[in-house]
Amino acid sequence: QKEVEQDPGPLSVPEGAIVSLNCTYSNSAFQYFMWYRQYSRKGPELLMYTYSSGNKEDGRFTAQVDKSSKYISLFIRDSQPSDSATYLCAMRANFGNEKLTFGTGTRLTIIP
Amino acid sequence: EPEVTQTPSHQVTQMGQEVILRCVPISNHLYFYWYRQILGQKVEFLVSFYNNEISEKSEIFDDQFSVERPDGSNFTLKIRSTKLEDSAMYFCATSRDRANYGYTFGSGTRLTVV
Numbered sequence: 001q002k003e004v005e006q007d008p009g010p011l012s013v014p015e016g017a018i019v020s021l022n023c024t025y026s027n028s029a030f031q032y033f034m035w036y037r038q039y040s041r042k043g044p045e046l047l048m049y050t051y052s053s054g055n056k057e058d059g060r061f062t063a064q065v066d067k068s069s070k071y072i073s074l075f076i077r078d079s080q081p082s083d084s085a086t087y088l089c090a091m092r093a094n095f096g097n098e099k100l101t102f103g104t105g106t107r108l109t110i111i112p
Numbered sequence: 113e114p115e116v117t118q119t120p121s122h123q124v125t126q127m128g129q130e131v132i133l134r135c136v137p138i139s140n141h142l143y144f145y146w147y148r149q150i151l152g153q154k155v156e157f158l159v160s161f162y163n164n165e166i167s168e169k170s171e172i173f174d175d176q177f178s179v180e181r182p183d184g185s186n187f188t189l190k191i192r193s194t195k196l197e198d199s200a201m202y203f204c205a206t207s208r209d210r211a212n213y214g215y216t217f218g219s220g221t222r223l224t225v226v
Contacts, residue, residue, distance in 0.1 A: 100157060
């Protein structure tokens with residue numbers, strides 16, 4: 001079983017729709033969870049981070065973590081064409097462990 | 113907004129040659145990382161570097177790889193004898209402290225080994 005699994009898509013939705021992106025993981029040591037956005041030929045850009053289980057909201061973005069199910073989600077409300085990108089989930093274990101483990105990324109296209 | 117700058121943006125090299133990839137971190141950042149992304153695959157951790165020494169490395173980071181801060185500002189990744197399978201995007205990332213959950217990534221260097 002892969003340490004982090006993410007549906008690669010592609011995912012196409014109409015402008016204004018709610019987008020749901022998800023990752024599952026197998027390593028119960030993961031405690032820090034992040035979502036990155038990556039545009040073509042660019043580096044990953046941090047969107048959201050959460051610690052342990054719970055929800056976090058920032059503008060149109062909401063991140064959810066369910067550690068009991070080893071499942072994390074990113075919701076994008078009122079999606080815009082500029083949200084079209086690849087979305088990467090990433091995770092890290094305890095405070096002293098600096099390595100981020102990434103999912104494969106989901107390619108998202110918002111259709112105007 | 114401060115940026116992590118990587119040069120060159122694209123490097124083509126012959127198999128067996130040495131390459132040096134360069135990164136200029138954000139000025140007050142103290143923790144430095146290299147990641148790579150082979151085409152169509154996920155971003156993978158290579159190495160973390162703090163206080164002029166490696167703090168963590170992955171199994172990918174073998175004796176062919178090395179990192180250093182030669183002049184206190186640039187952060188470099190050297191591959192001594194490149195292989196075809198080293199072809200990938202290489203990303204430098206930096207953070208101000210270890211409590212920072214996420215890192216700032218550069219735009220990457222596309223390395224093509226022929």
